[in-house]
Structure formats: C-alpha cells, structure tokens
Amino acid sequence: MTEIVPYPVGITFAATAGTRTVYRFSGAEGLRALSLWFAMSSPDVDAFAGRLVSVPLQDYAYEDFSASAFVCERTPAHILAAPSDLVRITYVVEGTVFVDAAQRSTRVDPGQILAVNLRTPFRFWTEGPTRLATTSIPIRDLRLPPEQLEAVEFTVLERSPVIATWGAVMRALSNAAPDDGTRESELVAHALLDLAQAILSAPVGATRTFRADDALRQRVYDLIEREYADPDLQVSDIARRLRVSTRYVHRLFQDEPLSVARAIRSRRVEAAARAMLLTRRSFEEIAIAVGFGSVDSAHRAFREQIGLTPSAYRRSGGEAEPPG
CATH class of the missing domain: 2.60.120.10 (Jelly Rolls)
Structure with a gap:
C-alpha cells in the first residue's frame, strides 16, 4: 500500500x-x-x-x-x-x-x-x-x-x-x-x-583489500556516475580512459546485473525520472541534458525501465510500477 x-x-x-x-x-x-x-x-x-x-x-x-x-x-x-x-x-x-x-x-x-x-x-x-x-x-x-x-x-x-x-x-x-x-x-x-x-x-x-578486477569494475561504475550525461560516453570510451581493451571491460561485467551500456542507460533514466519530478522542464529537454542521443531512444528506455511514459510518470508523482 x-x-x-x-x-x-x-x-x-x-x-x-x-x-x-x-x-x-x-x-x-x-x-x-x-x-x-x-x-x-x-x-x-x-x-x-x-x-x-x-x-x-x-x-x-x-x-x-x-x-x-x-x-x-x-x-x-x-x-x-x-x-x-x-x-x-x-x-x-x-x-x-x-x-x-x-x-x-x-x-x-x-x-x-x-x-x-x-x-x-x-x-x-x-x-x-x-x-x-x-x-x-x-x-x-x-x-x-x-x-x-x-x-x-x-x-x-x-x-x-x-x-x-x-x-x-x-x-x-x-x-x-x-x-x-x-x-x-x-x-x-x-x-x-x-x-x-x-x-x-x-x-x-x-x-x-579486494581484487584488481573488483577495483577496476568499481572505477567503471564511478566513471558512469560522474559522466553519464556525456552523450559520447560508451564502452569504448570507458576502455580508452581506463587504458584497457573494450573486450576486457565487457568481461568485467559478464556477471553483473547490467552490461556497461545498459548501466549507462539506466543511470540516464534515473536522472531523467528525478528531473521529471523536481523540475518543470519538458522531457525532450531533460533527455538531451542527461546524455541521450535522441528523444525517441530516451522515451523507449524510460518506458522499459520505469514502466510508464515520462508524462504519466510525472502525473503519478513518481509512483511507477516495475515493468512486468
């Protein structure tokens, strides 16, 4: 309830x-x-x-x-x-x-x-x-x-x-x-x-005191947290910054709940959902501000993760049901 x-x-x-x-x-x-x-x-x-x-x-x-x-x-x-x-x-x-x-x-x-x-x-x-x-x-x-x-x-x-x-x-x-x-x-x-x-x-x-792979994986999460709003942030960019191969970054996340690309997208959706509740900006403005390359892709990602369209989510005051 x-x-x-x-x-x-x-x-x-x-x-x-x-x-x-x-x-x-x-x-x-x-x-x-x-x-x-x-x-x-x-x-x-x-x-x-x-x-x-x-x-x-x-x-x-x-x-x-x-x-x-x-x-x-x-x-x-x-x-x-x-x-x-x-x-x-x-x-x-x-x-x-x-x-x-x-x-x-x-x-x-x-x-x-x-x-x-x-x-x-x-x-x-x-x-x-x-x-x-x-x-x-x-x-x-x-x-x-x-x-x-x-x-x-x-x-x-x-x-x-x-x-x-x-x-x-x-x-x-x-x-x-x-x-x-x-x-x-x-x-x-x-x-x-x-x-x-x-x-x-x-x-x-x-x-x-944890393994090198754990430390590097945490650095990836930290980078996503800091720079998810950069529309150019992707797996290859992260690998270049950390001076490892793209294949190695993918391997680091093979047992994680989300791949690197999906983790970036998920973080952008979280930021967009929060902005929909705390600002009056349009979803189109918010989508670009949080790093999505297009409004259409932002809509699809938002609906998939939140379970509502952005406008419905705003009307609900943030009471989205997890998508089934």
Whole structure:
C-alpha cells in the first residue's frame, strides 16, 4: 500500500508509519514539514522542491530523498528535544554532500556512505540537486564493540564492493519495497542489518583489500556516475580512459546485473525520472541534458525501465510500477 502526500503536516517517518509513503515538498511549507529531527532550510526557499519515499522495514526505516539545494542541521537543542539512538546510514546516489560534524569537515560524493549517530550534532548541506538513500538502524541492533560505536558518531566510507552492494539495494528499495509486516520485509531488514554491520565494523582500509578486477569494475561504475550525461560516453570510451581493451571491460561485467551500456542507460533514466519530478522542464529537454542521443531512444528506455511514459510518470508523482 502506498500513500501520496503532497503537503504533509507532522510527518510520521517509515519506522512507525506502517505503509510505504511518498511525500512531496515545496517552498517554505515543505521545509517546515521536513524539520522534525533536524532544522531544514534552503538557499532559495521559494524554489525548494523535494520528494521523500518512506518505507517501513520491520523496526527500521528506509528513505529515498531527492531535493534541490538544502541545509540540514541537528543541534544540541534538537538532541535534547528529540533524543534518538538511531544510526543513519546514508548512501549518496547523486550530487555532493558537505558535512560539518565531530569537529571535522568533509564532502561525500556519489558512491560513498555517510554514517551519523543521531546523538551527534551535525550540519550538512548541498549546492544543487541531490539524491540520498538512507537507512536508520537502532544502535543496539548493530551489536558493535564500544570502540567501533564511538567511530560511528561521524564516518565517511569510501567506495568498495560491499558499499556498492548497499547502493544497489538502496536503489532497488526505492522502486520496489516489500509490504510492511511480510516475510519479504523481514528478510530485507535482516539483510540490511548484516550489510550495515559489515560496513561499520570494517577496520580502516579494509574496504580496499579486494581484487584488481573488483577495483577496476568499481572505477567503471564511478566513471558512469560522474559522466553519464556525456552523450559520447560508451564502452569504448570507458576502455580508452581506463587504458584497457573494450573486450576486457565487457568481461568485467559478464556477471553483473547490467552490461556497461545498459548501466549507462539506466543511470540516464534515473536522472531523467528525478528531473521529471523536481523540475518543470519538458522531457525532450531533460533527455538531451542527461546524455541521450535522441528523444525517441530516451522515451523507449524510460518506458522499459520505469514502466510508464515520462508524462504519466510525472502525473503519478513518481509512483511507477516495475515493468512486468
């Protein structure tokens, strides 16, 4: 069951909502509605637009948040007023997040993870359109040693195979999350907990001890993430940049869910779908901006991946059914 709420008042997030809910936000009213555990603001309040997919998974919460530029701050006052034992594990799908926390400043790029304990004051902000996929897990469930829990106050994790797996799960949940209370929901919750423990318990540097093929494959994904909007990006171009043969790149992806060409196309469709919800531009403009060579090919790819035409997807507020 999915509820679409254009202008929510007093949002109840996924862990207690009991249903997959899509919230849409705009302007000052939308920022106020988002300001529950945090203070939300935007450099351009009137132009602010955002969309939140909130999914209950047993005792956990999954949120897929897309928005124009914003600032999110959790102060000591928020912590006193709304104490929490949750760790929020945020995978940056698109855009860059800048963070101040635990007397440190950093940036988190696409493909990286930011883990923040809600007992820790922090401030993070974006400078443009951003998409974040977040899972909230109680500290007690992580069952980590005290010294590792301390490190979870504020942690930025580099790209690795296990983090790439986390990212793939996050993307999948946005489009096809299981119903709350089902066996599938329970299995996904357990899988997320196992992945979270693996991510947060790995010693510094451990995420980089994988085979050369894994490292090169991750470089391909990173290149696609950075440059999918380049209409000339294709397998041969990627091979040239990485100084390997095209055949070798194809071999790297023979056991992956998508080929390189389909991964590029899928990323463009994701960007186009997001732009259809957060802007008023025509699909023709968006298709060219995200790297498609023609509007016709963009339409076909969008319909195949999303299950709706672009105009129908915009009217639905992003509630597409996976294509059968």
